[in-house]
Amino acid sequence: AQSVTQPDIHITVSEGASLELRCNYSYGATPYLFWYVQSPGQGLQLLLKYFSGDTLVQGIKGFEAEFKRSQSSFNLRKPSVHWSDAAEYFCAVGAPLTGGGNKLTFGTGTQLKVEL
Amino acid sequence: DGGITQSPKYLFRKEGQNVTLSCEQNLNHDAMYWYRQDPGQGLRLIYYSQIVNDFQKGDIAEGYSVSREKKESFPLTVTSAQKNPTAFYLCASTRGRGETQYFGPGTRLLVL
Numbered sequence: 001a002q003s004v005t006q007p008d009i010h011i012t013v014s015e016g017a018s019l020e021l022r023c024n025y026s027y028g029a030t031p032y033l034f035w036y037v038q039s040p041g042q043g044l045q046l047l048l049k050y051f052s053g054d055t056l057v058q059g060i061k062g063f064e065a066e067f068k069r070s071q072s073s074f075n076l077r078k079p080s081v082h083w084s085d086a087a088e089y090f091c092a093v094g095a096p097l098t099g100g101g102n103k104l105t106f107g108t109g110t111q112l113k114v115e116l
Numbered sequence: 117d118g119g120i121t122q123s124p125k126y127l128f129r130k131e132g133q134n135v136t137l138s139c140e141q142n143l144n145h146d147a148m149y150w151y152r153q154d155p156g157q158g159l160r161l162i163y164y165s166q167i168v169n170d171f172q173k174g175d176i177a178e179g180y181s182v183s184r185e186k187k188e189s190f191p192l193t194v195t196s197a198q199k200n201p202t203a204f205y206l207c208a209s210t211r212g213r214g215e216t217q218y219f220g221p222g223t224r225l226l227v228l
Contacts, residue, residue: 101147
């Protein structure tokens with residue numbers, strides 16, 4: 001069965017500082033990997049995804065993530081954090097379903113706080 | 117604009133009552149999903165549907181029921197058998213196999 005671990009429950013960074021959120025996954029085949037962001041009381045917004053190809057993927061809002069198969073990791077990075085990036089971030093691994101769609105397994109999330 | 121809508125934003129349930137959460141999408145997506153979110157636990161899959169008139173249980177289906185009579189709609193009923201229904205419920209949809217899931221804004225269910 002697939003699983004996702006986000007080891008950091010809370011992270012605090014200063015505005016303008018760099019950010020790295022960790023994600024480790026367990027999956028038997030080549031995974032589909034996602035990062036989503038959630039503001040309080042809102043739905044999830046897709047930041048970026050990895051399906052295949054280039055292991056460094058670019059997303060919205062200046063985020064990027066690198067797929068490292070040898071480490072089973074898909075860490076999210078941003079060179080300079082803005083106060084508006086404060087939110088909860090979820091990593092997910094997806095397994096295609098026979099018949100269409102995919103099953104996502106989510107990590108427990110990392111709450112990001114940005115200090116001004 | 118295309119998207120996923122969920123209603124209501126807040127829902128209150130009395131003991132022993134069934135309540136239904138609405139999820140509608142105009143993205144022409146084939147697959148739809150329901151997730152439950154609790155603090156510190158991430159999202160957990162309740163039910164999913166890949167085509168009209170067909171649906172499958174997810175990881176935590178007990179106490180919930182769904183229907184898929186139309187491609188655009190996938191309502192979730194929280195039955196009285198669900199003893200701990202207080203949570204944030206999220207609906208999602210995808211176009212096809214392996215595709216990205218897009219999420220609605222969610223419904224918060226509270227017990228009176």
